[in-house]
Amino acid sequence: MVFRTTQSVLVFVLWSVTMAKDCGQKTQVVVSPIVSKKGEYVTLTCVTNCTLTNATYIWYRNGQRLDEPTSRQLSVISYYTSSFSCSVKDHEDLQSPTMCVLGRQCFNVTYTRQSICALKGSVVDLPCKYQYPNNKKLSWSNWYIQEKHDEAPTNLGSLPEYSGRVKYLGDNVSNCTLRITDLRETDSAEYKFRFKTRNTEWGYSFPGTTLTVTDLQVKVTPGKRKTKTLTCSTSCPLTDNSNLTYVWYKNGQHLTHQKTVTSYLILDPDSTEDRGRYSCGVKGLTNVLSPELSLGEQSVTTGTVVGITLVVVILILLLSGFIWFRKKASKSTSVGQDKAVIVQSVHPDSNSNTYATLNMRNLSTDDTLASVHPDSNSNTYATLNMRNLSPDYETLASVRNSQNDEDRQKISDYENCGEPPRNLD
Template sequence: MAVCDKTIPWRIWAFTFLLTGAVGQTVNYPRPVCGVETSTVTLPCTFTPLRSFIQSEREVLLEIVRVRWCKNHLICQGNTPSVYDSNSETNDPRYQYLGDKKGNCTLQIRDLRPEDSATFRFRMEADHTEGHFTGQSGVTVTVVDETEMRIISSSGESVMREGQTVTLHCTANCTFHQLEVTWFRDDHALPASGPAFQLGPLTAGDSGNYTCGLKNNLKKRSLTYTLHVGEKGEDVTLARTVGVVLGVLVVLCALILVFFMVRRTRAQRAVGGRKCPDNICSNNPQPAEEGRDHQQETSEVEEDISYASVQFKHKNQARPVEEAADVVIYSSVASRG
């Protein structure tokens, strides 16, 4: 009975140790990585191997003897093609293993190509099959064309003032790592490298057209980013606001002027289209002034009658004089109202 008491705890401990060791085998990958074609990306990676296992009620220590990286393969074992194999002497030099056999499995991919858009997985192999393990989740790499590169300003503005500081970021349509670039201003190379380029304190000489390109492929560059640096003390925002306000006022003034011109033209056309004297066509004729001399009124009436007669005879010379007199009398009566 005493022997059983000693054996059972040992077996329980051995089972627990084995279970813990198996569960403890892990591979930690980075988030999905995006890189620009012909650039270099690094895939940070760590792993936890199985240190030992229990065989015939005794602990057997394990040692990692081989590490591999495969592309688009779930297990990465046997004769599966590898992009890197620690046991191979013919590895593609574009794939550099920066890790070890202890816990670092970092892989660097140089001169990215479209075929590198894939899922990469790491596998560890020990001196016993119990220690073999593949991290099946893997890390996804996306390769984009360098023509998708662009420059983004930390300030969000392309107009700055002297004395300010700004950082230009050379980026693409996704997040990438370790982009090796060269910066240019007005097609002249600048003494700067890396995806971020800090400028400041700014001077007028920093104004220009900026581009960025990969160090190993300078033929293709990003879209142009134009930076303008104004003189110190110049309130660029206020200047832009004043310019906008003035522009709006000019447009309003032009619209008002056009409106009045159109209105005046219409009024002139309306007056020119009238076919009778104002004292006849008017709906509201002005009354004669009180106290006006009767003799003066008679002369004015006679002048109106004569005018009307002339106008009438000019237009209708063939009609009898009696009819003209009747029309004249009617016109005179209408004018005196």
């Protein structure tokens, strides 16, 4: 669109070429400010060659999204020092670059890199430039982190996990670069720069710099013949990998030969010399190592070791239980036989001194002794083994001693009976 007057015709066109999500062709987003006279309104037109039906347009001023209007054109006063940009709803990736009305110096923030991939434990710089009119004075500036698109960004200075790890390398004029040290995987997020002058504040609706922090992984791929290629890889292509020197380890020992400074190794898994556990790192980052990867037929993974160990333990427990039950069953049978009380019933002759014998040696607490009442005319007795006599039969000893005393008394009664004198005269 061109608006002509007798005084002047100004046309500013800024191109942004990208690929639309729902379009099979290259798309150009064009912002055209047209002015007829200083102080009058300027018409801004958002143009795209992507075929869209009933499209809804989004306008931004100084990095902040405007709720209204949603039409293709926007009219602003020509002396505005604000910057403007536009995009199509559901196609925000087609957002146009910012531009100043009448080409004047205005508010703007430019991120040199919209996405950065960096290694865990390393240092990364988020390059950034900003501008504002010369007649304005900077009030404050801060970096923010936005982890989710539907949430407001958070000031990095208020987060304790970033304390001592962030440094502002910029100035109060145009440089707004931020440095983050000792990168962690939790640092992966979108970072945005904001600043404010007396009356104007730069918003955070614009995309900032998306940082992805990755660790190292060793991946194996088939090579020529029987060889295997080990590659020290990351989850995203490192943004600055020109000066990286890789370090390889085998079984925890640093490999120092010439071929180990690259990001890959070519090995023969059938070779005894090449078999082992491999990990990789980057020179200068001693605390950043990949997990080990085993190479070779004899290598056993951790999961396999755990599985075998578990099976062995279960077999040992089952075998131990079987042996224990066998021993218990055998012992029970033996004890039952030993505890059996054998009583031999004897019917002696009335004139003989035959007794019934009771084995008291293996007598248990469950065994009982029956009281025996022999015939008064019989000399049959029950004899007991006195060696294993229990306390319940202590009275037997006294009876036995009493009997011995009586025998001694009988003997003493006849001690005076000797040979009769030969001569009684």
